[in-house]
Amino acid sequence: MTPVPPPPARLRHAAAYLPAAAVLLAVLCLLSLAFGSRAVPIAQVADALFDRAGADPQIEAIVWNVRMPRTAAGLLVGAALGLAGALMQGLTRNPLADPGLLGVSAGASFAIVLAVAAFGASTAPTNLIWYAFAGALAGAVSVHLLGGLGRGGATPVKTALAGIAVTFLLGSFTSALVLRSPLALDRFRFWAAGSLTSADAATLWQVTPLLAAAAVLALATAPALNSLALGEDVAVALGRRVGLIRLRATLAITVLAGTAVAVAGPIVFIGLVTPHLARMVTGPDHRRILALTLLGAPSLLIAADVLGRVVARPEEIQAGIVVAFLGGPFFIALARRRRLAEM
Template sequence: MIHVTEETRSSGPVAAERAGRAGGKASPGVSDAPHPGGRGVRSGAGFGRSRVHRLLLLAGALGLLVLLCALSIAVGSRQIPLGQVLAVLTGPHDTQIGRIVWDVRVPRTLLGVLAGSALGVAGAVMQALTRNPLADPGLLGVSAGAAFALMLAVGVMGMTSLYGYVWFAFAGALAASVVVYVVGGLGRGGQTPVKLALAGIAVTFMLESVTRGVSLIDPQVLNRYRYWASGSLAGQETATILQVLPFLVGGAILAVSITPALNNIALGDDVAAALGRRLGRIRMRGALSVMLLTGAAVAVAGPIVFIGLVVPHAVRALSGPDQRWLIPLTALLAPCLLLAADIIGRVVARPQEIDVGIVAAFLGAPFFIALIRRRRLAEL
């Protein structure tokens, strides 16, 4: 959606198999999996990357995030000289430019960082729990479920408080996840990455259709839904963003707490159970983490797709499959992609702008097509 902005108005490890494809045969006894203590065996498939290499990646990702945050504050659909932006950041901001920077761009940047990290970490956790390379909150119906429940709360029940309808977003995200995994497991062969992706797309389209139908009841709700459904970082106040911060922090803590167990699950359920992991409890905590992260992000930014799909794959290629490093790196790089998409959307259609959800889909769709066209879609 193009609109006038606020500024202008004011089942088992695959390491051995991959080694066999690369070198002709798999070396016995060498795996890419962590031992029961959670530390990875130093093989050449990702866990062998040095700590210094990964620390440099973390430092580089943090530096890139800081740079994009600065660009997000300095660049917008309204051109403001950099000197004036710096002046209102360090001095009084009761001018028109000060209100644009502090009331529009700073909250927008903060929301981009929080929503991007939430969607990226949620996607990484989903991919690790299911060993499905196509897992993403937007593709597997989680975002659509949260959006559907949120629209029911706002459009039908008349809720206006964020603390009132955010719980509906959590419930919708959980219900949609259950439906997708049940539908994706039907038929011969059980759950496969492609079947889950197809089930997620089908559930997403169904929920989006019903959501649009519900929004037609009230023209005012329809206008709000049309703006929100495309995915946007604009129009939220800092107070509103801070209201969802506890949910995002709770989801992130849950995700980090299960990273050693996710390394064990990469070996397969049987091996993880033999290593002492309680799979039911781990999956429960992982599902709760995804629900909190996705529900809170969707409640304030709308359904944004491909962030949770693209970034974990890119991070995995850079740092290896060790979840103890993959999750923090994803939390830093996912908002970089979202902020970059938001900046592009602001400048390509000046003085109007393109919503970040549209730009993110444009950037992520080629990656998704390339991923599903791979000759063999292996489990993670």
């Protein structure tokens, strides 16, 4: 039997991408602790990090109470949005899938605002998460149903259009509610564009186990997505239970995107862009795409957040706006690609 020839060097070296992405993420986390709208010398940041008792108390407070939770929020929210986007793209075989574009984030935002403004729910993020899950699921399902109407079923472009329609519709409902309720308005200011500054450390600790469980579920679904990528018939022929894959992935997407919205608001494009960048490096294997997205998406979000802090000093631009500013052109380039409809 002829042995399979070894892969070309380009592919062998691609194995180094995960450690490289981990290093990049670590560096960006350090930058996120070091840079802010108030310029603090690196040495003092290091003091505050490693010698809390001896550091300037004001600097110590900035680093530990402001920048640390903000960085952690970037890690959690970025990873959650990236994985949710990669799962949605794999599940729907739609390169335009993203929780921010397919109604998931809009549904979660609307549910949160509805709960706060209409039913007087507590605005603690851990309470809001449950409304976010329900809204995320409802948003995703309605876009899926709407996109599948008419001849030819759910094509990528039709689903994206349905997603944009649902996002605008829910967005206008959300605005209407917010303008009538000062409490929701106060809360909503953060969600409007997406920001990493609203979550405190206690909240982040509470959502971490939930996100970790959803991330494990997402990664465990990767081999099944590899089969599904060959078409539904081939996936069944390979012994996959397609309904079960959909259910598992939808559960993971709901928890990941819902939590991300409850913590940081509807940040778009992270879930769209990162899996595409990851796929360029890894090729079409979902196990690798998801693993790299898990490291790459928080890198992107934290980088955007840091950028937003330094470009407009002493003011700040919210991370969600920076991401949208950078992600928009990427989205257009993607939508213009010829082979889009065939994916």
